[in-house]
Amino acid sequence: xxxxxxxxxxxxxxxxxxxxxxxxxxxxxxxxxxxxxxxxxxxxxxxxxxxxxxxxxxxxxxxxxxxxxxxxxxxxxxxxxxxxxxxxxxxxxxxxxxxxxxxxxxxxxxxxxxxxxxxxxxxxxxxxxxxxxxxxxxxxxxxxxxxxxxxxxxxxxxxxxxxxxxxxxxxxxxxxxxxxxxxxxxxxxxxxxxxxxxxxxxxxxxxxxxxxxxxxxxxxxxxxxxxxxxxxxxxxxxxxxxxxxxxxxxxxxxxxxxxxxxxxxxxxxxxxxxxxxxxxxxxxxxxxxxxxxxxxxxxxxxxxxxxxxxxxxxxxxxxxxxxxxxxxxxxxxxxxxxxxxxxxxxxxxxxxxxxxxxxxxxxxxxxxxxxxxxxxxxxxxxxxxxxxxxxxxxxxxxx
Amino acid sequence: xxxxxxxxxxxxxxxxxxxxxxxxxxxxxxxxxxxxxxxxxxxxxxxxxxxxxxxxxxxxxxxxxxxxxxxxxxxxxxxxxxxxxxxxxxxxxxxxxxxxxxxxxxxxxxxxxxxxxxxxxxxxxxxxxxxxxxxxxxxxxxxxxxxxxxxxxxxxxxxxxxxxxxxxxxxxxxxxxxxxxxxxxxxxxxxxxxxxxxxxxxxxxxxxxxxxxxxxxxxxxxxxxxxxxxxxxxxxxxxxxxxxxxxxxxxxxxxxxxxxxxxxxxxxxxxxxxxxxxxxxxxxxxxxxxxxxxxxxxxxxxxxxxxxxxxxxxxxxxxxxxxxxxxxxxxxxxxxxxxxxxxxxxxxxxxx
Numbered sequence: 001x002x003x004x005x006x007x008x009x010x011x012x013x014x015x016x017x018x019x020x021x022x023x024x025x026x027x028x029x030x031x032x033x034x035x036x037x038x039x040x041x042x043x044x045x046x047x048x049x050x051x052x053x054x055x056x057x058x059x060x061x062x063x064x065x066x067x068x069x070x071x072x073x074x075x076x077x078x079x080x081x082x083x084x085x086x087x088x089x090x091x092x093x094x095x096x097x098x099x100x101x102x103x104x105x106x107x108x109x110x111x112x113x114x115x116x117x118x119x120x121x122x123x124x125x126x127x128x129x130x131x132x133x134x135x136x137x138x139x140x141x142x143x144x145x146x147x148x149x150x151x152x153x154x155x156x157x158x159x160x161x162x163x164x165x166x167x168x169x170x171x172x173x174x175x176x177x178x179x180x181x182x183x184x185x186x187x188x189x190x191x192x193x194x195x196x197x198x199x200x201x202x203x204x205x206x207x208x209x210x211x212x213x214x215x216x217x218x219x220x221x222x223x224x225x226x227x228x229x230x231x232x233x234x235x236x237x238x239x240x241x242x243x244x245x246x247x248x249x250x251x252x253x254x255x256x257x258x259x260x261x262x263x264x265x266x267x268x269x270x271x272x273x274x275x276x277x278x279x280x281x282x283x284x285x286x287x288x289x290x291x292x293x294x295x296x297x298x299x300x301x302x303x304x305x306x307x308x309x310x311x312x313x314x315x316x317x318x319x320x321x322x323x324x325x326x327x328x329x330x331x332x333x334x335x336x337x338x339x340x341x342x343x344x345x346x347x348x349x350x351x352x353x354x355x356x357x358x359x360x361x362x363x364x365x366x367x368x369x370x371x372x373x374x375x376x377x378x379x380x381x382x383x384x385x386x387x388x389x390x391x392x393x394x395x396x397x398x399x
Numbered sequence: 400x401x402x403x404x405x406x407x408x409x410x411x412x413x414x415x416x417x418x419x420x421x422x423x424x425x426x427x428x429x430x431x432x433x434x435x436x437x438x439x440x441x442x443x444x445x446x447x448x449x450x451x452x453x454x455x456x457x458x459x460x461x462x463x464x465x466x467x468x469x470x471x472x473x474x475x476x477x478x479x480x481x482x483x484x485x486x487x488x489x490x491x492x493x494x495x496x497x498x499x500x501x502x503x504x505x506x507x508x509x510x511x512x513x514x515x516x517x518x519x520x521x522x523x524x525x526x527x528x529x530x531x532x533x534x535x536x537x538x539x540x541x542x543x544x545x546x547x548x549x550x551x552x553x554x555x556x557x558x559x560x561x562x563x564x565x566x567x568x569x570x571x572x573x574x575x576x577x578x579x580x581x582x583x584x585x586x587x588x589x590x591x592x593x594x595x596x597x598x599x600x601x602x603x604x605x606x607x608x609x610x611x612x613x614x615x616x617x618x619x620x621x622x623x624x625x626x627x628x629x630x631x632x633x634x635x636x637x638x639x640x641x642x643x644x645x646x647x648x649x650x651x652x653x654x655x656x657x658x659x660x661x662x663x664x665x666x667x668x669x670x671x672x673x674x675x676x677x678x679x680x681x682x683x684x685x686x687x688x689x690x691x692x693x694x695x696x697x698x699x700x701x702x703x704x705x706x707x708x709x710x711x712x713x714x715x716x717x718x719x720x721x722x723x724x725x726x727x728x729x730x731x732x733x734x735x736x737x738x739x740x741x742x743x744x745x746x747x748x749x750x751x
């Protein structure tokens with residue numbers, strides 16, 4: 001079925017940087033992005049660390065040229081998608097069929113939740129412009145318009161695996177000959193809604209998160225956006241550049257265990273990783289690095305860790321969770337981490353899992369503690385798992 | 400590649416679920432909104448589980464499960480859903496508690512169930528389906544996006560049986576906001592008169608329709624599904640439709656029935672009027688939104704309608720707009736657009 005799908009453009013924004021270059025620098029400096037909440041008033045201020053993008057809404061409006069009423073999610077999406085699109089350097093987009101496949105989890109909730117305060121007190125109140133982009137599809141539409149893409153656009157929402165599924169879907173669209181070029185990934189900004197939601201589940205850490213550590217206590221929320229530009233072989237030939245890598249494997253499986261909790265044996269994550277390896281025609285020992293989902297919650301890391309053990313034992317690749325830098329960027333995480341995975345291949349990098357101290361007692365392996373450059377990285381697996389048991393693994397391979 | 404609609408289950412403002420009839424006992428609504436007729440869910444969902452579920456989840460899960468009835472399939476290979484607004488009841492509940500309780504002592508259930516993928520996930524959980532699971536949330540093409548994924552998955556040989564569908568609920572808060580945004584009629588109207596009276600605005604609706612798609616031809620199938628296609632601001636929809644039909648070796652006069660998304664709003668219906676006098680001038684036409692109301696995934700109701708028309712070779716009088724279809728009814732084109740921005744086509748064909 002179809003040709004190879006190549007990655008030719010990257011764009012990312014998160015709590016540790018506003019573009020690819022700033023992320024590479026932050027990784028090298030081992031500088032995490034968490035701090036106090038500044039974006040909105042909340043009871044949890046100074047209680048829960050979060051990784052905010054270091055740009056105010058006013059700065060983002062200026063940067064993106066979007067209207068003042070825009071959701072922060074739209075603006076983050078715009079910044080990263082544009083960076084990816086420009087990086088790809090598609091010389092003649094009109095000559096090809098181009099798609100924008102984006103993802104997020106709560107649409108324009110940052111605006112909706114402020115609308116809601118007035119609306120709930122009086123149903124005839126609340127500024128309608130703040131609810132106009134409530135739908136998840138709005139972000140995709142606005143950014144597609146900015147990029148001038150209209151051949152194929154859609155939006156996926158599968159909780160924290162959303163943008164991994166967007167990339168997966170985009171790759172399939174190219175393989176099936178539906179489109180030739182895709183900008184794919186996702187975005188989510190911090191909102192009071194998600195902050196309180198995760199807090200009620202008691203899976204947030206009051207300290208900086210410690211993914212895959214025996215003493216981990218939960219996640220830190222983050223925000224951001226990450227996009228890749230995928231092209232067919234035919235398009236690649238027209239570009240004046242080498243591809244970063246190809247997307248060689250992907251799988252979406254469902255844990256079918258619980259709405260929010262992961263199964264103790266990691267069924268969904270095991271099936272996703274195994275399915276992605278099969279799709280890529282690779283053995284577990286071929287994988288050089290796994291960018292873990294690694295949220296830092298006791299449940300996720302145990303479940304994911306056991307799934308890794310089941311599949312990889314005894315040949316463990318280097319593993320780490322970059323959520324120790326960016327926090328959990330929810331619907332954006334699959335896109336953000338896909339960018340990191342591609343950069344790992346391009347520059348021979350393995351990212352550290354910050355603050356790791358004690359190996360989990362159920363696991364015979366532990367994550368990488370310090371930044372490593374100059375590695376020979378051929379195959380990288382990126383895991384993204386979400387509520388509803390939605391588990392997706394992607395594999396990127398050197399060309 | 401052609402897929403087949405093995406079965407279809409639809410929970411809507413009409414008696415479309417748990418009934419042997421086919422739109423022969425129509426429910427009238429007067430106002431600017433049609434409300435969903437909920438079946439007795441205990442036939443589909445354990446009451447202990449159902450108590451925690453919001454309405455949209457119950458509707459989606461019941462419709463999803465019902466698709467498998469009598470098919471001999473216990474677990475599909477994939478589950479794909481479409482919804483524009485997702486689980487609004489849970490979203491509003493959580494927002495309201497957050498405001499009222501000033502972020503303190505919030506119960507997590509509403510948040511847990513507020514994510515857009517909850518319906519597809521709950522179907523997977525109930526059926527213990529570990530296969531491919533996806534949810535599309537792109538405004539008025541959420542359902543067609545899901546359907547397109549299902550067709551592609553089958554084309555790839557990755558799945559043989561897929562539960563695919565769409566679900567949308569209309570809670571009071573959404574209805575109020577959408578009313579303020581000017582989507583609905585200024586004056587109350589009967590849904591049975593909606594399409595006969597041209598004015599600004601339509602009536603709101605909701606519903607859940609799920610389908611079991613299979614790659615196997617069988618006399619038990621309801622209908623064939625040849626294609627689903629979405630368009631974003633196409634330069635010329637008439638040309639797009641001609642090209643689409645041409646790709647499937649069809650001319651417009653070979654389409655036995657066209658189901659359009661006419662909803663009684665002048666601006667919305669203009670394109671249907673234009674096409675009815677041009678490319679569709681010799682076609683038999685039918686409508687459906689007076690039965691289910693306008694909502695982003697209403698075309699899932701239209702697909703349920705089309706599949707049943709092919710199976711029964713019967714066009715319910717209540718949906719007929721113009722003309723008498725010749726028999727057999729082999730090809731049905733569903734053409735719907737959402738606020739003139741998104742356009743979608745589905746081609747339903749004979750079951751063999």
